[in-house]
Amino acid sequence: MASVFCVANQKGGVGKTTTSVNLAAGLAQLGQRVLLIDLDPQGNATMGSGIDKRSLTPSVYQVLLGIAPFDQARRHSDKAGYDVLGANRELAGAEVELVDQDRREHRLKDVVRGVDAAYDFVLIDTPPALGLLTLNALCAARGVIVPMQCEYFALEGLSDLVNTVRQVHAHLNPELVLIGLLRVMFDPRITLQQQVSEQLKTHFGAKVFDAVIPRNVRLAEAPSYGLPGVIFDKSSRGAQAYVEFAQEMVRRAARPEPATASAA
Numbered sequence: 001m002a003s004v005f006c007v008a009n010q011k012g013g014v015g016k017t018t019t020s021v022n023l024a025a026g027l028a029q030l031g032q033r034v035l036l037i038d039l040d041p042q043g044n045a046t047m048g049s050g051i052d053k054r055s056l057t058p059s060v061y062q063v064l065l066g067i068a069p070f071d072q073a074r075r076h077s078d079k080a081g082y083d084v085l086g087a088n089r090e091l092a093g094a095e096v097e098l099v100d101q102d103r104r105e106h107r108l109k110d111v112v113r114g115v116d117a118a119y120d121f122v123l124i125d126t127p128p129a130l131g132l133l134t135l136n137a138l139c140a141a142r143g144v145i146v147p148m149q150c151e152y153f154a155l156e157g158l159s160d161l162v163n164t165v166r167q168v169h170a171h172l173n174p175e176l177v178l179i180g181l182l183r184v185m186f187d188p189r190i191t192l193q194q195q196v197s198e199q200l201k202t203h204f205g206a207k208v209f210d211a212v213i214p215r216n217v218r219l220a221e222a223p224s225y226g227l228p229g230v231i232f233d234k235s236s237r238g239a240q241a242y243v244e245f246a247q248e249m250v251r252r253a254a255r256p257e258p259a260t261a262s263a264a
């Protein structure tokens with residue numbers, strides 16, 4: 001049974017997709033069997049994995065609505081080394097179309113439970129909102145990874161997300177736990193970032209990942225080549241940090257997280 005994690009933060013542009021794609025590639029490099037599910041109609045994780053979202057039919061959209069089977073929609077990215085259940089703009093419709101359907105929050109979970117035996121890790125990239133798509137990701141996942149920049153307002157947004165995780169844990173998915181906070185786009189020369197990083201460690205303790213992802217232009221350049229940064233420039237500081245993060249995730253997956261409400 002795979003470890004199923006969603007990468008979430010309702011704030012836009014905080015590094016969710018960069019984290020999803022590079023963690024997937026880092027895990028694949030460590031010999032793990034990985035499925036990356038793109039649950040964002042922007043399709044950035046799909047493109048960043050080298051899969052063309054424009055020619056993607058069926059996509060995760062048809063799978064969620066039960067119109068197409070998973071096997072028809074899954075693609076393997078040879079360059080990135082993992083499987084992708086990709087998305088494109090069509091997926092925006094699901095947010096509305098699922099509303100009056102049975103098990104609307106559990107659609108993705110039903111899909112994942114049918115296929116996760118074939119993988120060690122299933123990662124889900126989510127859109128910058130706490131809508132029905134993100135809710136599906138939180139119901140399918142056993143853990144949430146939260147990438148965040150160490151800025152003042154980041155902490156404010158975090159309480160909304162932590163509350164949502166608590167609510168989902170209480171009402172929809174008792175397995176769900178907050179796995180950890182990942183500091184991304186980190187610049188240690190900026191005093192405020194150091195301060196916020198310290199505050200995070202004070203409040204969240206071991207829930208703050210040891211790995212820290214630096215601001216690194218190679219990570220930002222990689223998607224335009226349809227490659228994860230980890231593959232695009234292995235020697236870059238950003239790539240090395242994501243490989244360290246992948247190693248940390250493999251270590252954590254080996255020991256179970258406490259599935260209690262307080263852990264969320």
Ligand code: ATP
Nearest residue numbers: 012013014015016017018128185214215216219220
């Ligand atoms: P959205 O909410 O729109 O889905 P997101 O949270 O997925 O955004 P990304 O797309 O991963 O965020 O990142 C936002 C921008 O920041 C992108 O241009 C990306 O290339 C860049 N970026 C992400 N991480 C880093 C980093 N560590 N160093 C430099 N640039 C980065």
Ligand code: MG
Nearest residue numbers: 016017040044
């Ligand atoms: Mg994104």
